[in-house]
Amino acid sequence: MRTPITVTVTGAAGQIGYALLFRIAAGDMLGGSPVRLRLLEIPQAVAAAEGTAMELADAAFPLLDSVDVFDDADAAFEGANVALLVGARPRTAGMERGDLLAANAGIFGPQGRAIGDHAADDIRVLAVGNPANTNALIAQAHAPDVPAERFTAMTRLDHNRGLAQLAAKLGVGVGRLTRMTVWGNHSSTQVPDPSHLLLDGEPVGFAPEWVADEFVPTVANRGAAIIAARGASSAASAASAAIDHVRDWVLGTREGDWVSVALPSTGLYGVPAGLVSSFPATSAGGEWQVVEGLELSDAVRAGIAASAAELVAERDAVRALGLLP
Ligand SMILES: NC(=O)C1=CN([C@@H]2O[C@H](COP(=O)(O)OP(=O)(O)OC[C@H]3O[C@@H](n4cnc5c(N)ncnc54)[C@H](O)[C@@H]3O)[C@@H](O)[C@H]2O)C=CC1
Numbered sequence: 001m002r003t004p005i006t007v008t009v010t011g012a013a014g015q016i017g018y019a020l021l022f023r024i025a026a027g028d029m030l031g032g033s034p035v036r037l038r039l040l041e042i043p044q045a046v047a048a049a050e051g052t053a054m055e056l057a058d059a060a061f062p063l064l065d066s067v068d069v070f071d072d073a074d075a076a077f078e079g080a081n082v083a084l085l086v087g088a089r090p091r092t093a094g095m096e097r098g099d100l101l102a103a104n105a106g107i108f109g110p111q112g113r114a115i116g117d118h119a120a121d122d123i124r125v126l127a128v129g130n131p132a133n134t135n136a137l138i139a140q141a142h143a144p145d146v147p148a149e150r151f152t153a154m155t156r157l158d159h160n161r162g163l164a165q166l167a168a169k170l171g172v173g174v175g176r177l178t179r180m181t182v183w184g185n186h187s188s189t190q191v192p193d194p195s196h197l198l199l200d201g202e203p204v205g206f207a208p209e210w211v212a213d214e215f216v217p218t219v220a221n222r223g224a225a226i227i228a229a230r231g232a233s234s235a236a237s238a239a240s241a242a243i244d245h246v247r248d249w250v251l252g253t254r255e256g257d258w259v260s261v262a263l264p265s266t267g268l269y270g271v272p273a274g275l276v277s278s279f280p281a282t283s284a285g286g287e288w289q290v291v292e293g294l295e296l297s298d299a300v301r302a303g304i305a306a307s308a309a310e311l312v313a314e315r316d317a318v319r320a321l322g323l324l325p
């Protein structure tokens with residue numbers, strides 16, 4: 001039997017956690033490797049996480065080696081090869097963006113430190129909890145001994161939402177489409193960009209008016225549309241996107257395709273170095289490589305700059321609160 005891979009999931013008793021854990025345990029994320037799950041929750045939600053652990057046992061997944069529940073980050077990240085940071089402080093009525101950033105810095109800073117102190121040397125981190133990009137940056141800044149590029153944030157749901165809209169527009173299955181791109185922050189300033197899309201390997205053009213007036217707003221506001229329809233934010237689709245992100249990172253992206261990943265910028269495409277921003281990227285050998293040299297329209301270039309400015313403002317707000325080392 002292959003060596004089990006240790007996966008720590010925070011916010012395990014939440015709605016994304018409930019969808020995510022069963023997919024991981026079923027073997028959807030790690031190419032058939034056995035998995036050890038370590039679940040982190042706040043003390044009030046530990047009982048609920050224990051209940052989910054009981055259900056995971058009852059599903060009798062052949063690849064599930066063990067499930068342990070913790071309310072202590074140091075213990076939860078011990079030996080972790082993959083960390084899925086899903087638990088976050090949601091925005092509540094009357095809460096300013098600065099309050100939200102501060103509350104989450106109080107979660108992601110200590111978790112970053114615990115990852116640096118306790119995780120395995122090959123740790124790979126995906127921040128899902130919002131504001132995901134800045135939460136990834138905060139965690140990364142608290143783990144200086146871990147290579148910065150091991151900290152990523154999730155824009156794969158936006159990427160997949162974009163693919164779904166394009167497939168519907170073209171009247172084809174999503175499996176025939178490659179090279180969708182999302183740039184920037186996982187927020188309403190994100191830049192969904194279909195300009196490099198291929199259908200069966202061939203370029204497809206879209207009217208700039210349709211892209212600007214329908215496609216971009218539909219993808220960027222899809223999270224809010226789901227909340228309006230469901231009365232709760234996207235959960236199973238978010239879990240599915242997290243599975244896609246980690247699977248592609250560990251096992252590699254498809255030949256000829258790329259995906260959207262928020263990772264620490266090296267300055268490419270004018271995004272200030274260090275910000276965790278979404279780029280088109282391929283993965284091979286367990287490492288993301290940003291796709292370089294793409295030609296960008298003026299609209300996309302301006303959108304990337306505006307989304308980067310929002311990320312700078314988020315970073316500076318956290319820094320001003322003394323929450324970045
Ligand atoms: N990046 C993306 O594309 C998406 C991100 N999200 C975000 O994912 C996050 C989770 O969403 P849901 O599962 O629907 O929320 P939820 O509220 O159902 O669950 C969150 C869980 O996190 C736990 N938690 C809070 N603080 C924690 C801490 N310090 N350590 C461990 N656990 C902690 C809570 O007890 C709760 O069980 C939210 O921030 C949401 O906005 C949601 C959809 C898409």
Ligand SMILES: O=C([O-])CC(=O)C(=O)O
Pocket residue numbers: 130157222223224226233234
């Ligand atoms: O909008 C939200 O609150 C949840 C989210 O990040 C998304 O669905 O993209």
